[in-house]
Amino acid sequence: MHPVYSIPMFLTSLSVIGLGLFVLFKKPNVYLNRLFCVLSASVAWWAYGYGMMYRSSSPDQALFWARFGYLGVVFIPTTFYHFISEFLQMRRRQMLIALYLLSSLFIVLSRFDFFLTHPYTYFWGYYPKAGPAYWSFIVFFYVVFLGSVIELFKAYSRLKSNVISGPSLLQMKYVLWAYFVATLSLSDYLPNYGYGIYPFAYLAATGWLAIMAYAIL
Numbered sequence: 001m002h003p004v005y006s007i008p009m010f011l012t013s014l015s016v017i018g019l020g021l022f023v024l025f026k027k028p029n030v031y032l033n034r035l036f037c038v039l040s041a042s043v044a045w046w047a048y049g050y051g052m053m054y055r056s057s058s059p060d061q062a063l064f065w066a067r068f069g070y071l072g073v074v075f076i077p078t079t080f081y082h083f084i085s086e087f088l089q090m091r092r093r094q095m096l097i098a099l100y101l102l103s104s105l106f107i108v109l110s111r112f113d114f115f116l117t118h119p120y121t122y123f124w125g126y127y128p129k130a131g132p133a134y135w136s137f138i139v140f141f142y143v144v145f146l147g148s149v150i151e152l153f154k155a156y157s158r159l160k161s162n163v164i165s166g167p168s169l170l171q172m173k174y175v176l177w178a179y180f181v182a183t184l185s186l187s188d189y190l191p192n193y194g195y196g197i198y199p200f201a202y203l204a205a206t207g208w209l210a211i212m213a214y215a216i217l
Contacts, residue, residue: 009051045072062126174215
């Protein structure tokens with residue numbers, strides 16, 4: 001049990017949901033703002049679950065909270081793509097349906113040991129061990145994120161050429177910078193495979209959403 005290391009996760013959860021609600025209440029009728037709030041809620045759910053995992057006194061309890069946290073994690077890439085689709089005014093209904101179905105499938109998979117299993121013990125606390133099927137979610141997560149940034153770059157190029165209307169160039173730059181901050185979270189998957197590198201994705205997640213909130217407002 002390592003309660004000290006749970007504090008940054010709880011602070012991240014509060015900060016991120018606070019950002020989401022702040023953006024939502026600024027313009028509650030704007031769909032983009034509502035999507036940002038949903039994305040923030042997904043990240044906040046993950047941070048709270050992992051904060052509780054670090055406080056766990058047994059491997060079974062830690063695994064419960066890891067799987068609880070994944071109820072938010074599996075929707076982060078999908079809600080991010082949904083946000084980008086709305087931000088760029090794209091119509092990708094079939095793609096979004098497919099992504100939400102895949103996220104829902106990963107919720108089911110995350111309940112079993114072949115996805116996440118009994119955790120490792122590190123200096124900061126317990127951390128779930130990757131099962132044989134876990135790699136599929138990592139691929140899903142970063143393929144969706146990469147697809148989102150490709151769409152951003154394409155739209156940024158067209159916007160610079162005055163081919164399309166939509167968000168400003170400055171807004172686009174902020175969202176692109178936010179994406180690159182988010183990629184720092186890749187290090188959080190290493191402890192799932194036995195590498196004792198302290199997971200600091202909570203910092204990347206907070207910076208990512210703070211920059212995106214600034215871009216929206």
